[in-house]
Amino acid sequence: MSKQPDTTSVKDLELYTKTRSTLITGTLLPDKRKVDIWYDETGTIREIGPDISHAHKGDADIIIDGSGTLAIPGLYNTHTHAAMTLLRGYADDMHLQQWLSEKIWPLEAHLTGDHVYWGTKLACLEMIRSGTVAMNDMYFFMKDTARAVEEAGIRAVLCHGIITFGDEAKLEQEMKATEDLVRHIRSQNNPLIRPAIGPHAPYTVPPQHLEVCAEYSRNEDIILHTHLAETKQEVDDCQKTNGMSPAALLDKTGCLSSRTVAAHGCWLTEDDCRLLGERGAHIAHNPVSNMKLATGRAMPYHHLSEKKVNVSLGTDGCSSNNNLDMFEEMKTAAICQKFFWNSDTLLPAGEVLSMATSSGARALGYSAGEIKPGLSADICLLSLNHPSMVPLHNPVSNVAYSALGCTVQTVICNGKILMYEGYIPQEQEIITGASSSATDLLDRAARQ
Numbered sequence: 001m002s003k004q005p006d007t008t009s010v011k012d013l014e015l016y017t018k019t020r021s022t023l024i025t026g027t028l029l030p031d032k033r034k035v036d037i038w039y040d041e042t043g044t045i046r047e048i049g050p051d052i053s054h055a056h057k058g059d060a061d062i063i064i065d066g067s068g069t070l071a072i073p074g075l076y077n078t079h080t081h082a083a084m085t086l087l088r089g090y091a092d093d094m095h096l097q098q099w100l101s102e103k104i105w106p107l108e109a110h111l112t113g114d115h116v117y118w119g120t121k122l123a124c125l126e127m128i129r130s131g132t133v134a135m136n137d138m139y140f141f142m143k144d145t146a147r148a149v150e151e152a153g154i155r156a157v158l159c160h161g162i163i164t165f166g167d168e169a170k171l172e173q174e175m176k177a178t179e180d181l182v183r184h185i186r187s188q189n190n191p192l193i194r195p196a197i198g199p200h201a202p203y204t205v206p207p208q209h210l211e212v213c214a215e216y217s218r219n220e221d222i223i224l225h226t227h228l229a230e231t232k233q234e235v236d237d238c239q240k241t242n243g244m245s246p247a248a249l250l251d252k253t254g255c256l257s258s259r260t261v262a263a264h265g266c267w268l269t270e271d272d273c274r275l276l277g278e279r280g281a282h283i284a285h286n287p288v289s290n291m292k293l294a295t296g297r298a299m300p301y302h303h304l305s306e307k308k309v310n311v312s313l314g315t316d317g318c319s320s321n322n323n324l325d326m327f328e329e330m331k332t333a334a335i336c337q338k339f340f341w342n343s344d345t346l347l348p349a350g351e352v353l354s355m356a357t358s359s360g361a362r363a364l365g366y367s368a369g370e371i372k373p374g375l376s377a378d379i380c381l382l383s384l385n386h387p388s389m390v391p392l393h394n395p396v397s398n399v400a401y402s403a404l405g406c407t408v409q410t411v412i413c414n415g416k417i418l419m420y421e422g423y424i425p426q427e428q429e430i431i432t433g434a435s436s437s438a439t440d441l442l443d444r445a446a447r448q
């Protein structure tokens, strides 16, 4: 029997429990077509069209009134350290290396699985609220991350951030953590959550250890998530020590392939871009983090797109951003490219929206990222009644340049409703739990 969600009091918790056959009526697509969208109980979009509701009203368990909304694909955050929400505002306005080694790493030494669980719960809440349905996450205590993600209902590629500084015992320990995570995630059988391997960066993991990571990624057929060419110092040091650029070093150690998602790429040369293109590697662009940490150069989008490199978008962690709003990230990406490369036509609105959706899904290997029959129903409904969406000369322009996360009203991931008309179950509990967890982390650090 068809069920109309209770739009006045959002107490209908049954809505949020699982994927059910759903009909969204009268929503607008970015190309301004007014359509109904029908997806089945597996979360696969079956039909999109004007007025298909007559044909499918009987098939749908849930009907969502989409009038007054714009439907866009759910957003993909392809580089983050989710639990760093707990470090939001803890250390700002610093030089990157100093920020990491003097403030962030010392505090992270006190992290427990419980902190990571609550930090990730908060991150997922913030992401869902702002229309994000998937993340590519690198951090510690990743089994706790997996538990938080599973509860939130989003997609995630998860890796343990490997930092060895050349220490063999440390490598053994980090590989064990990785293997343990891979085994754990596979045993959970959640098709939305996948394991990856995460050598942190060429400056924290030396070439012989990068080789071990590359081999593991190849053997297990999993994503290799890393940081690449973020600062000039990293590139200069790499040239001095290894006689080649960090991208060339990744390639030499077998780390560059179509399974690679490398964050930043600010200081990539044209040759590096060509190499990435040849290997089919993906770059996750994080303009807010790059500008805040003054990396000094914007990722060369023009060279990357010319060399056919897939570029997706990410926020990075909340201590270098300091939020997880992908709308803010889209706008920043589009304007940062124009400003830095002095080109007013570079990275137009449509491309930045694809970067945040289909390119992200491609980088992470999910068959989603577009609202299209046969693909997973990862859908955000934005309110057209928000000032930033009025007037609607060009919906794509509004999404890229004027909307913020707060225009998102309803979020669906793999057919499951995660937020309905602004309501997310247990939101207050998550906020309370995460803020006491952040206090506990700082208390522990102060006691030492």
Ligand SMILES: O=c1[nH]cnc2c1ncn2[C@@H]1O[C@H](CO)[C@@H](O)[C@H]1O
Binding pocket: 081, 100, 104, 105, 108, 138, 139, 140, 160, 161, 162, 200, 227, 230, 289, 316, 317, 320
């Ligand atoms: O912008 C960044 N550059 C380099 N490392 C970072 C950045 N943001 C966070 N981390 C660090 O990466 C590790 C992930 O496991 C963490 O230590 C986190 O603090």
Ligand SMILES: [Zn+2]
Binding pocket: 079, 080, 081, 227, 263, 316, 317
């Ligand atoms: Zn990062």
